[in-house]
Amino acid sequence: MPPSVLMVAEKPSIALSIARFLSSGRMSSRRSYLEVHEFDGRFRGLDVRYKITSVIGHVLSIDFPPKYQNWDTTDPFELFGALTIKSEANPKAHVCKHLQQEARGCDYLVLWLDCDREGENICFEVMESAVPVMRKGSGQQVFRAKFSAISEKDILTAMNSLGEPNKNEALAVDARQEIDLKVGVAFTRFQTRYFQGKYGNLDSSVISYGPCQTPTLGFCVERHLRITTFVPEPFWIVQPHISKGGHQLLLEWERNRLFDREVALMFQKMVTDTKSVQVTDVSKKEDRKHRPSGLNTVDMLKVASSALGMGPHHAMQIAERLYIQGYISYPRTESTAYSASFDVQGALSLHRKHPIWGDYVASLMAAGPHTPKSGVDAGDHPPITPMLSATESELGGGDAWRLFEYVTRHFLGSVSPDCKYTRTKVSFAAGGEKFSVSGRAVISPGFTAVMPWLAVADESLPTFSVGETISLSEVELYQGRTTAPDYLTESELITLMEKHGIGTDASIPVHINNICERNYAQVQSGRRVVPTALGITLVRGYQTIDIDLCLPDIRRFIEQQITLIAKGQMHYTRVVQHALQEFSAKFNYFVAQIERMDALFEAQFSPLADSGKPLSKCGKCSRYMKYIAMRPSRLYCASCEEVHHLPQNGAIKLYTELTCPLDNFELVIFSLAGPDGKSYPLCPYCYNHPPFEGAEVIFGGVGSGKDGGKGTGKGSRGMPCSICPHPTCRHSMIQQGVCSCPECDGTLVLDPISAPKWRLDCNKCNCLVYLPHNAHRISVSKDHCDDCGSALLEVNFNKNATPLTGGATLHKACVLCDELLHSLVEVKHGKAFFKRSGRGRSGRGRGRGRQSRGRGRGRVDPRMSFRDF
DNA sequence: GCAAGGTC
Numbered sequence: 001m002p003p004s005v006l007m008v009a010e011k012p013s014i015a016l017s018i019a020r021f022l023s024s025g026r027m028s029s030r031r032s033y034l035e036v037h038e039f040d041g042r043f044r045g046l047d048v049r050y051k052i053t054s055v056i057g058h059v060l061s062i063d064f065p066p067k068y069q070n071w072d073t074t075d076p077f078e079l080f081g082a083l084t085i086k087s088e089a090n091p092k093a094h095v096c097k098h099l100q101q102e103a104r105g106c107d108y109l110v111l112w113l114d115c116d117r118e119g120e121n122i123c124f125e126v127m128e129s130a131v132p133v134m135r136k137g138s139g140q141q142v143f144r145a146k147f148s149a150i151s152e153k154d155i156l157t158a159m160n161s162l163g164e165p166n167k168n169e170a171l172a173v174d175a176r177q178e179i180d181l182k183v184g185v186a187f188t189r190f191q192t193r194y195f196q197g198k199y200g201n202l203d204s205s206v207i208s209y210g211p212c213q214t215p216t217l218g219f220c221v222e223r224h225l226r227i228t229t230f231v232p233e234p235f236w237i238v239q240p241h242i243s244k245g246g247h248q249l250l251l252e253w254e255r256n257r258l259f260d261r262e263v264a265l266m267f268q269k270m271v272t273d274t275k276s277v278q279v280t281d282v283s284k285k286e287d288r289k290h291r292p293s294g295l296n297t298v299d300m301l302k303v304a305s306s307a308l309g310m311g312p313h314h315a316m317q318i319a320e321r322l323y324i325q326g327y328i329s330y331p332r333t334e335s336t337a338y339s340a341s342f343d344v345q346g347a348l349s350l351h352r353k354h355p356i357w358g359d360y361v362a363s364l365m366a367a368g369p370h371t372p373k374s375g376v377d378a379g380d381h382p383p384i385t386p387m388l389s390a391t392e393s394e395l396g397g398g399d400a401w402r403l404f405e406y407v408t409r410h411f412l413g414s415v416s417p418d419c420k421y422t423r424t425k426v427s428f429a430a431g432g433e434k435f436s437v438s439g440r441a442v443i444s445p446g447f448t449a450v451m452p453w454l455a456v457a458d459e460s461l462p463t464f465s466v467g468e469t470i471s472l473s474e475v476e477l478y479q480g481r482t483t484a485p486d487y488l489t490e491s492e493l494i495t496l497m498e499k500h501g502i503g504t505d506a507s508i509p510v511h512i513n514n515i516c517e518r519n520y521a522q523v524q525s526g527r528r529v530v531p532t533a534l535g536i537t538l539v540r541g542y543q544t545i546d547i548d549l550c551l552p553d554i555r556r557f558i559e560q561q562i563t564l565i566a567k568g569q570m571h572y573t574r575v576v577q578h579a580l581q582e583f584s585a586k587f588n589y590f591v592a593q594i595e596r597m598d599a600l601f602e603a604q605f606s607p608l609a610d611s612g613k614p615l616s617k618c619g620k621c622s623r624y625m626k627y628i629a630m631r632p633s634r635l636y637c638a639s640c641e642e643v644h645h646l647p648q649n650g651a652i653k654l655y656t657e658l659t660c661p662l663d664n665f666e667l668v669i670f671s672l673a674g675p676d677g678k679s680y681p682l683c684p685y686c687y688n689h690p691p692f693e694g695a696e697v698i699f700g701g702v703g704s705g706k707d708g709g710k711g712t713g714k715g716s717r718g719m720p721c722s723i724c725p726h727p728t729c730r731h732s733m734i735q736q737g738v739c740s741c742p743e744c745d746g747t748l749v750l751d752p753i754s755a756p757k758w759r760l761d762c763n764k765c766n767c768l769v770y771l772p773h774n775a776h777r778i779s780v781s782k783d784h785c786d787d788c789g790s791a792l793l794e795v796n797f798n799k800n801a802t803p804l805t806g807g808a809t810l811h812k813a814c815v816l817c818d819e820l821l822h823s824l825v826e827v828k829h830g831k832a833f834f835k836r837s838g839r840g841r842s843g844r845g846r847g848r849g850r851q852s853r854g855r856g857r858g859r860v861d862p863r864m865s866f867r868d869f
Numbered sequence: 870g871c872a873a874g875g876t877c
Contacts, residue, residue: 012876093877177874
C-alpha cells in the first residue's frame with residue numbers, strides 16, 4: 001500500500017474545491033460522517049494516496065466541568081479560577097470519530113484550515129483527534145498549508161510550500177475562549193440571580209453579560225441617552241432667492257447657519273439692501289462617483305437592512321441558502337478585493353442572457369474588461385459574487401430573489417466604469433456675504449446604470465457669466481431648530497461594531513439578535529434599534545458602577561492581550577491570568593456596588609412580591625405562592641422569599657389542588673401551546689430539587705450535567721412528575737408510564753389532561769400517541785403485559801361507540817400487544833412504533849435505547865398508525 | 870438558563 005496523506009479543510013465545500021484542484025478533477029468521493037475525496041498523487045517525492053475531508057468549523061468548545069454547572073451551589077466568583085474542559089462542539093456530527101477513522105494509519109497530515117487565528121486553533125483540534133492514530137514515522141508528519149484564496153494557483157502554491165501550524169496563534173484563541181467564557185458566565189449568572197430574585201417584570205429569560213453583546217447594547221443606549229438629553233436650539237439662515245432663465249434658485253450661504261438671531265438679521269438687512277447679487281466665479285469640473293469595490297459580508301448586511309429591510313440574521317440565512325444552492329459564492333468574507341486570478345469575463349458571461357440585466361452585461365463585455373476597484377483582500381474568501389444566473393421565478397421571488405439581485409447588481413457595478421458627471425459651481429457676492437449654487441450634469445452613468453438607486457441626479461443650472469448682476473427677488477431669513485438624532489439604524493450599528501472590532505462578520509448578526517432576544521432592545525420601524533427599559537437600565541447601571549463594562553474598549557483589551565500571545569511576545573498562561581485577575585477585580589467591585597445599579601432597577605421594575613397572581617400553595621408555609629408569567633415564568637413564595645423555577649414557553653395552571661406526597665407543595669400542570677402540545681404535572685419543589693438520588697443524573701436535573709457539563713438539552717432542566725421515580729405517588733412516571741418511547745429513550749406517560757382526546761406523551765421528546773377517541777375515560781392500570789412488560793391501559797369506551805362485542809365498555813389491554821387497542825391508536829411526530837420485548841416502563845429498564853433505528857431522518861406521515869409500520 | 874467563535 002502506498003503511503004497515505006490525510007488533508008483536512010474547515011468546511012466541506014473547501015475540501016471539495018481543494019480536491020478538484022489537486023487531482024485535476026480525477027478523484028473519487030465517498031460519504032462517511034462527512035465527505036471524503038480520494039486520489040493518487042505525489043507528495044515529497046513519494047507516490048501517495050491522498051484523502052481530503054473537512055471538519056465543520058470548530059471541533060471542540062470550551063465549558064466548565066459539571067460541578068460548576070449548578071447555579072445554586074456555585075459562587076460565580078469561583079468561575080474565574082475554575083478549570084475548564086473542552087468537549088466536542090457538536091456531538092451529533094461525530095467529527096472526532098470521523099477524523100480518527102480517516103486518520104488511522106495515515107503517514108502524513110496536511111491542515112487546510114482557513115488561514116486566520118480561528119483556523120490555526122482548529123488545526124490543533126484536528127491534530128488532537130488525528131495524530132494519535134496516525135502511523136508513527138520519522139521526520140515531520142504534520143503540515144500546514146497557507147493559502148490566500150481558493151483558486152487553483154493559490155492551492156498549488158500552498159501545496160508546494162507547506163509549513164507547520166502556528167501554536168502561538170492557536171493559543172491566542174484558547175485564551176480568548178477562556179476569558180470570554182469566564183467573564184461572560186460569571187457576570188451573567190450573578191446579575192441574573194440578583195435581579196431575577198428581586199423583580200418580577202424584567203421579561204428576560206436571563207440577564208446576560210458579554211464582552212461583545214454588552215458593548216453592542218451600549219451603542220444603542222448611548223444613542224438613546226443622546227436623544228433624551230437633546231436640547232433643540234434655534235438657528236437662522238439667510239436665503240436669497242433669484243430667478244434666471246426660467247429657474248427659481250435658492251442660494252446657499254457660505255456661513256451655512258447662525259445661532260444668533262440679531263446677527264443673522266443684520267446680515268439679512270445687508271444683503272437685502274444691495275438688492276442684487278453679483279456672480280464672482282463660475283467653475284466647471286468633471287467629477288466621478290466611484291464604482292463599488294467587491295461586496296463583503298458586513299456591507300451586504302448593511303444594505304440588506306437599510307435598503308431591503310431584511311435583518312442581518314435573516315439576511316445571513318437567505319445568503320447561506322443561496323450559497324448552498326450554488327447561486328452565490330461563500331457569504332462570509334471580509335474581502336472587498338477580487339484576487340488577481342478572479343475570472344471577471346467568465347463571471348460576467350453567465351449573465352449575458354439574463355432577461356433583466358443581460359443587455360447591460362453584453363454591452364459591458366463588448367466594451368472590454370474593467371478592472372474592479374481595489375479593496376481589501378483579507379485572504380479568507382473572495383468577495384460575494386453571483387455564481388449562476390437566475391430569474392425571480394427560479395428563486396421563488398421574495399427575499400432570496402431580492403438579495404440575489406442585489407449581489408448580482410453589486411458585482412456588475414464593481415466591474416463597470418465609474419459614473420462621470422460635470423459639476424458646476426457658481427459663486428455670488430451680495431452685501432459682503434458669499435453665496436453659491438451648484439448644478440450637475442451626468443456625462444456617462446457608468447455603474448449607476450445597473451445600480452440605479454446610486455444614480456447622480458441631473459441638476460441643471462442656467463448659464464451665468466462672471467461679473468453679471470442679478471436682482472434679488474427676495475431675501476428670506478429661514479428659522480430652523482436643531483433636531484435630536486434618531487435611534488441607530490441596524491446598518492449604523494453594524495458600522496459601529498465593525499469599527500470597534502465587536503464581533504466578526506459571522507457573529508455580528510448573532511450579537512444583534514442576542515440583545516433583541518434578551519429583551520434589551522427591539523428593532524422598530526425603519527430597522528432602528530431601540531433599547532428597552534431593561535437595556536437602558538442595565539447600561540446606565542454599568543455606567544454608574546464601572547463604565548468599562550459596557551464600552552467597546554473591553555473587547556479591544558482582550559484582543560490586544562491575546563495578540564501578544566499570537567505574536568509570541570507573552571506566555572499564554574501569564575496573559576490569561578493577568579486578564580482574569582483584571583476582570584475578577586472588576587467583578588468583585590461590581591458585586592460590591594450592585595446596589596447602585598439596583599437603585600435604577602427599583603425605579604423601573606416591580607418587586608417580586610408585587611408581581612404575579614396567587615396560584616398554588618407552598619409546601620413549607622402553606623401560603624399561596626405567586627405565579628409570575630413574565631419571562632422567565634416562575635413561582636414566588638413571598639413569606640419564604642423563595643423563587644421556584646418552572647419549565648418555560650408554555651402555560652402553567654393549578655392541578656386541581658393535588659399535592660406532592662414528598663413535600664406537600666401543590667402540584668401545577670404545564671402545557672405546551674397548541675393542540676399537539678404535551679402536558680405534564682410537576683411539583684414546584686421537586687422540579688428544582690430532584691428528591692431522588694440519581695434522578696437528576698439520569699434526567700439532567702437543574703444545573704447538573706452528566707455529559708460533559710452540557711446538561712441534557714432543552715426541557716430537561718428540572719424533574720417534573722412525568723420522570724419522577726416515586727414508587728407510589730399516583731402522578732409519578734412509575735404510576736403513569738406505559739411503555740418506552742418509539743422515538744427516543746424516554747417513556748410514554750398518560751397525559752393527565754388530554755381528555756377527551758386521550759393520549760400518551762413522551763416524557764423526553766415530542767412524540768405523542770393518540771389513544772382511541774371514543775373513550776370517555778382511560779387510565780393506567782397497575783398490571784403489566786405478560787409479553788412486553790408495558791403497563792396495561794384501562795379503557796372505558798363510550799356506550800354508543802364501543803368497538804367491543806356485545807356493547808361492552810370496559811377494556812383492559814396492552815397498547816402494543818392487544819390487536820384491538822393497537823389498531824385504534826396513532827403516533828404523531830413519531831415515525832416508528834414497534835413492539836419491544838422485555839422493556840416495559842420504568843422500574844424495569846425504562847426505555848434504554850432502541851433496538852433498531854433507521855439511519856435516515858426523512859419525514860414520515862406523522863399520522864401513520866403504528867400498526868401500519 | 871450563561872460567552873464568543875467556527876459552520877450546517
